[in-house]
Amino acid sequence: MTPATVRRPNVLVVMSDQQQAATVDPNGPCNTPQLDRLAARGARFTRCYTPSPVCSPARASFMTGLLPHQHGMVDVEHAVPAYRASLVDGVPMWSQRLMAAGYRLGYYGKWHLERSQDLGQFGFSRSAAYQAGPGPDYFAHRERLGLADRPVVAEPSRIVSQPGYRDLLLYGVTEEPVESTLEHYTVSHALEFLDEACAGSEPWALMVSTKAPHEPYVVPRPYFDRYDPDQLELPASFDDDLADRPAIYRRQQSVWSDLSTGDFRTATACYYAACSLVDDQVGRLLDRIESAGQLDNTIVVYTSDHGDLMGAHRLLLKGVPAFEEVYRVPLVVSWPAAVEGGQVIDDLVQSHDVAETLAQLSGTGLGGHAVDLLPRLTGAGGPPRTTAVAELHGQRFSYTQRVIWENGFKYVFNAFDFDELYDLTADPTEQVNLAGDPVYADVLRRLTGRLWEVAYDTEDFTLTGAQDGTYRYLAVGPQRPGQAELRGGR
Numbered sequence: 001m002t003p004a005t006v007r008r009p010n011v012l013v014v015m016s017d018q019q020q021a022a023t024v025d026p027n028g029p030c031n032t033p034q035l036d037r038l039a040a041r042g043a044r045f046t047r048c049y050t051p052s053p054v055c056s057p058a059r060a061s062f063m064t065g066l067l068p069h070q071h072g073m074v075d076v077e078h079a080v081p082a083y084r085a086s087l088v089d090g091v092p093m094w095s096q097r098l099m100a101a102g103y104r105l106g107y108y109g110k111w112h113l114e115r116s117q118d119l120g121q122f123g124f125s126r127s128a129a130y131q132a133g134p135g136p137d138y139f140a141h142r143e144r145l146g147l148a149d150r151p152v153v154a155e156p157s158r159i160v161s162q163p164g165y166r167d168l169l170l171y172g173v174t175e176e177p178v179e180s181t182l183e184h185y186t187v188s189h190a191l192e193f194l195d196e197a198c199a200g201s202e203p204w205a206l207m208v209s210t211k212a213p214h215e216p217y218v219v220p221r222p223y224f225d226r227y228d229p230d231q232l233e234l235p236a237s238f239d240d241d242l243a244d245r246p247a248i249y250r251r252q253q254s255v256w257s258d259l260s261t262g263d264f265r266t267a268t269a270c271y272y273a274a275c276s277l278v279d280d281q282v283g284r285l286l287d288r289i290e291s292a293g294q295l296d297n298t299i300v301v302y303t304s305d306h307g308d309l310m311g312a313h314r315l316l317l318k319g320v321p322a323f324e325e326v327y328r329v330p331l332v333v334s335w336p337a338a339v340e341g342g343q344v345i346d347d348l349v350q351s352h353d354v355a356e357t358l359a360q361l362s363g364t365g366l367g368g369h370a371v372d373l374l375p376r377l378t379g380a381g382g383p384p385r386t387t388a389v390a391e392l393h394g395q396r397f398s399y400t401q402r403v404i405w406e407n408g409f410k411y412v413f414n415a416f417d418f419d420e421l422y423d424l425t426a427d428p429t430e431q432v433n434l435a436g437d438p439v440y441a442d443v444l445r446r447l448t449g450r451l452w453e454v455a456y457d458t459e460d461f462t463l464t465g466a467q468d469g470t471y472r473y474l475a476v477g478p479q480r481p482g483q484a485e486l487r488g489g490r
Contacts (some may be wrong), residue, residue: 042334
């Protein structure tokens with residue numbers, strides 16, 4: 001089925017922040033009935049990987065279909081100078097393609113993918129967006145509710161204190177109503193766009209981006225009460241000492257050394273509660289579209305920019321540790337005119353593949369690293385993606401890291417320390433680093449070679465320019481067969 005044979009559908013995209021894929025896995029401890037409802041109408045992808053574990057790079061990739069080194073946003077826009085992370089001029093986005101094709105576009109919630117915050121230039125005629133945090137309109141909303149700017153945190157709560165650092169609120173519970181939350185506020189404004197758009201004659205596309213479940217994990221008590229921390233299991237990798245992993249992993253682990261197992265369980269309960277809060281907001285959006293009689297002609301995509309370690313390897317949040325909890329993200333797609341409901345798709349995909357898929361609705365793709373998911377959704381055939389890749393250029397501090405998934409193996413190139421290799425079939429919790437095991441030397445060389453191929457194909461000069469003797473510590477080098485000698489340092 002091609003876009004030309006499909007009546008011009010509407011589009012709803014919901015992107016949460018820092019939500020690991022396991023939160024939407026069936027029969028898991030996190031309750032997301034609205035996403036279950038969505039999956040029953042469409043498809044749930046079990047192996048969707050983000051191209052970056054950092055907000056701004058991942059979000060820019062989601063809009064452009066490019067890898068971070070291609071679009072230029074390699075770090076968060078608010079925390080580094082422009083030379084470290086700036087969107088390349090003229091990079092097309094799926095939103096611009098849809099605008100040019102006659103769609104009416106709206107964007108509500110966290111933007112945080114480039115510095116101008118001028119969403120009109122990217123095709124959005126209506127928007128109420130913020131960067132890393134909410135703006136004055138939201139604080140005015142809280143004032144109207146008789147509340148302070150910031151939620152008053154009750155018990156249980158946990159503050160992490162370390163000498164010389166500001167106190168870090170990790171989790172907490174409030175006695176405030178759900179209407180006080182940024183998520184409810186954001187969706188309420190998005191519903192106003194929906195009411196206007198559904199009454200119009202042109203197709204529409206709406207993107208809603210929530211801040212939850214990003215830390216601090218602070219939630220209204222009714223959501224926290226849905227979970228009993230004592231009944232939540234710690235991750236299987238919780239006692240991993242990370243002895244054969246890069247030293248920076250252990251340094252990050254030390255940040256949480258004062259937390260008890262009870263703290264980790266309560267943090268998880270608050271995190272799941274935040275996911276349930278977002279899920280309820282998805283339900284509000286779906287209900288409004290359904291009441292307008294347009295749900296059967298609306299493509300709905302739910303995903304997240306990246307995940308959260310949430311206790312895996314006794315770590316929290318995200319960062320340099322390149323574990324599955326950070327890189328595997330939810331992807332649930334409902335496309336009623338093209339997709340048989342209730343599908344579970346185990347193909348390897350990436351979240352920025354959505355960009356190419358949506359752009360194809362206009363008849364013109366983006367031509368980046370992303371691939372169209374429609375053949376996967378319809379069962380129309382075509383070769384599946386065999387390789388997924390991701391990259392980290394650092395967050396505040398600079399690092400060079402690349403990740404590649406292929407044939408059940410995962411290779412992590414760490415320019416700052418030794419590498420990692422995992423057999424995700426035999427070791428899904430990533431506790432055995434095979435990079436130094438001679439039995440897997442051929443696998444390591446194969447995946448390293450594949451990494452070089454991707455680097456050349458996408459002009460990843462950080463890697464392909466590393467020819468000098470100082471940098472020759474990968475399993476195989478970048479020179480292609482028949483390629484003229486590359487001279488480093490020139």
